[in-house]
Every structure is written in structure tokens, then in C-alpha cells.
Amino acid sequence: MPEPLADALARYPRVPLTRTPTPLDCLSHLSAELDLDLHLKRDDLTDLALGGDKPRKLEYEVARAVAAEATVLVTCGSAQSNHARLTTAAARRAGLRVTVVLSRDERAALQGNLLTVRLMGADVRLCDTADHWALQDDARAVCDELRAAGEEPYFIPVSGSTPHSCLGYVRAGLELVEQLGERALEPAAIYVPCGTGGILVGLTTALRDAGIECPVVGISVNRSTEQCLTRIDEWWRAVSELLDLDPDRPRGPIEVDDGYIGREYGDPTEACLDAILRMASREGILLDPVYSGKVFAGLCGHQAAGRWPAGASVVMVHSGGTPALFAYQDALEAHLERRLTSGETPARSG
Ligand SMILES: Cc1ncc(COP(=O)(O)O)c(C=O)c1O
Numbered sequence: 001m002p003e004p005l006a007d008a009l010a011r012y013p014r015v016p017l018t019r020t021p022t023p024l025d026c027l028s029h030l031s032a033e034l035d036l037d038l039h040l041k042r043d044d045l046t047d048l049a050l051g052g053d054k055p056r057k058l059e060y061e062v063a064r065a066v067a068a069e070a071t072v073l074v075t076c077g078s079a080q081s082n083h084a085r086l087t088t089a090a091a092r093r094a095g096l097r098v099t100v101v102l103s104r105d106e107r108a109a110l111q112g113n114l115l116t117v118r119l120m121g122a123d124v125r126l127c128d129t130a131d132h133w134a135l136q137d138d139a140r141a142v143c144d145e146l147r148a149a150g151e152e153p154y155f156i157p158v159s160g161s162t163p164h165s166c167l168g169y170v171r172a173g174l175e176l177v178e179q180l181g182e183r184a185l186e187p188a189a190i191y192v193p194c195g196t197g198g199i200l201v202g203l204t205t206a207l208r209d210a211g212i213e214c215p216v217v218g219i220s221v222n223r224s225t226e227q228c229l230t231r232i233d234e235w236w237r238a239v240s241e242l243l244d245l246d247p248d249r250p251r252g253p254i255e256v257d258d259g260y261i262g263r264e265y266g267d268p269t270e271a272c273l274d275a276i277l278r279m280a281s282r283e284g285i286l287l288d289p290v291y292s293g294k295v296f297a298g299l300c301g302h303q304a305a306g307r308w309p310a311g312a313s314v315v316m317v318h319s320g321g322t323p324a325l326f327a328y329q330d331a332l333e334a335h336l337e338r339r340l341t342s343g344e345t346p347a348r349s350g
Helices: 005-010 028-034 054-067 082-094 112-119 136-148 163-182 198-209 225-242 270-283 292-304 329-342
Strands: 024-026 037-042 072-077 097-103 123-127 153-156 189-194 216-220 254-257 313-318
Touching: 005 163, 005 198, 024 163, 028 037, 028 270, 028 292, 037 163, 054 082, 054 153, 054 163, 072 082, 072 136, 082 097, 082 112, 097 112, 097 136, 112 123, 123 136, 136 153, 163 198, 163 225, 189 198, 189 292, 198 216, 198 225, 216 225, 216 292, 225 254, 270 292, 270 329, 292 313
Parallel strands: 037 313, 072 097, 072 153, 097 123, 189 216, 189 313, 216 254
Antiparallel strands: 024 037
16 A cells, blocks of 8 residues: 555654645636636745745755754845745744845845845845856855854755755645545646746645646746756656655646746736736735736636636636735836726736
């Protein structure tokens, strides 16, 4: 008999950083508008420093840092990194120091995530690059510097995705499976953001284990579909190994759509700004311009193309990121103005 997934997961130490479960909300107004039965998994409501996906992921990484007797967490990211905000908050919860290496990019004003990082007193090192994926070497150099000063640094890679942090989304997946069961929901699809693919792989692992075989649709925020699928394969194998699962077992349908990125990571596209406005004005729920706004733009776009049958149950994961709204004030103001002066609201079809 294979070990139940929950038992395999329980072998890994975890430092609780948020109360769970997060709600699974039915969005009645948007359901009517999109001709769907639309549900939102509210991981924007994890209760660590304005929430998001990272608290679940960091629970496993902070446990490893504590086990390694670390004194300081070190990570890197963009100036508006949600991961930097939540690594800082997690370090504070665990009584650790924290250094974040961030890119001095076009969103480096003291706003949004960067403001919260400063408020929580992280040691912030801004590097002159627009490419936050290239900061890994700078962060490693900071680790060496801290070690030479007598600290014990624990490095968490950009975006916080590691095989162990993916376990946070296996746990979230078990939670979602239970919520779907309680409501007797059989989703036609589950939409998630796809950055590194950690959320997608963690959730899919738990869903498939429970026999839920619907398409899991990742909306890419930065990479081509092919690059995302390669990463997903890597995480799938690494997570399978941790949980003693056969990596070659059937994965069920996994799709990645790279058509909503825009020019580059973080580009506040028209479709994304419309999606933010639509969710906010219909449901009073705030999305963000980098992740959840793009996921909802993808969902609306797919629905406008008739992807899901009338009344089908669709779940979208809201992974947070909303503090970045304030760093995108210029784009949002211009968009609001455009929509208000033209009398338009985001098109019914997406
Ligand atoms: C708010 C938010 N959603 C989604 C993601 C991407 O998640 P993943 O890297 O697991 O695909 C991130 C990663 O930085 C994030 O900050």
C-alpha cells in the first residue's frame, strides 16, 4: 500500500507562518457575467504581512533554516518582490535577521513591497540590474560576506521556489481537494499563475493523488510555454522524490499559456489592467498587476474564446501580490482615466 500523501508530507518539518485553510469563495457576479461557476482560492488572504503564496512555501524553507541553525535569511528578487516582503516577515516571525538583494529596476520607488520590506527592517542591497533573475551570484557574494562577519546565512533562491517549498502547495492542494469535496464541486479547470511553476506542481501533485483529473492551466508571467513546461518537469520529479512518488506516473492535463505576459515580466498589459478593474468592480476583490491580474486576464480570454461550457465550475488561485498595485499607480491611473473618459468598462467577453 503506498503511503498516504498527507503522511508523506508530515515527514517534513514546517514552521507555521499562516492560518489555513484559506477560503474558497464563489464569485457570483462574475459567474453570471462569464457564464461559469467561478470560485477563487483566496491565498491572497494568508495572514503574513499582506499575504500571498509565499507563507505556505516559506514554512518549509524556514524550518530548514532553523534546523541549519541559520542566523540570517538571504534572498533576492525584483524591487517589487513579493518574495522579499514575505521572506522578511518570515524571518521576523522566526527571530532571524534578513538580507534581501534586489534589482534597482523601474519600480524601485519606496512603494508597495519595497516599502514593506524597509518597514520590517531588512538589510536591503539594491543592485544595478533590471534582471532580477541574474541576482543569484550577488546574493551568494552577500552570503560569503555575512559568513565572514560570523553569521550563518541561509539562502533562499529568487521567487522562493525549491523542492521543499513546493511542499507548501502540495499541502494547499490537499486543502483544496477537501474544499472541493465539501461543496461537491467537480472543476472543469483550475487556473494558477506560472512563474517558476512551484504552485502549479505542488497543487497538481495533490489533485492527481485525489483523482481530480481536470486541466490545470498555468498562465505564464515571464517564460515561454516550452520553458515553463521544462521547469514543471524538473519540479515534478524533485517533489515526487521527496514524497516517494513515481515521477513517471500520469500527470493528467497540464497546460501553460504564455500569451498574457506582454513585453516582459511585470508588463501591465491592457488585458491585465482590465482584468484587475473587472474583478475589483464586480466582486470587490483586488488582484495584482504581475501575477493574479494576468491569470484572470487569461481566464477571461479563454472564456471569451468559448473554452469552457456554460455553467462549468472553474477555480482560480489568487496567489496575492496586491501590494504591487501601489507601485503601478501610474499605469493604473492612466488606465482608469482611459476607461472612465471613454465610458467603457472592461468588455463583457474579456
Ligand atoms: C504573488 C505571486 N504569485 C505567483 C508567483 C509565482 O509562483 P510560482 O513561482 O510558484 O509559479 C509569485 C512568485 O514570485 C508571486 O509572488
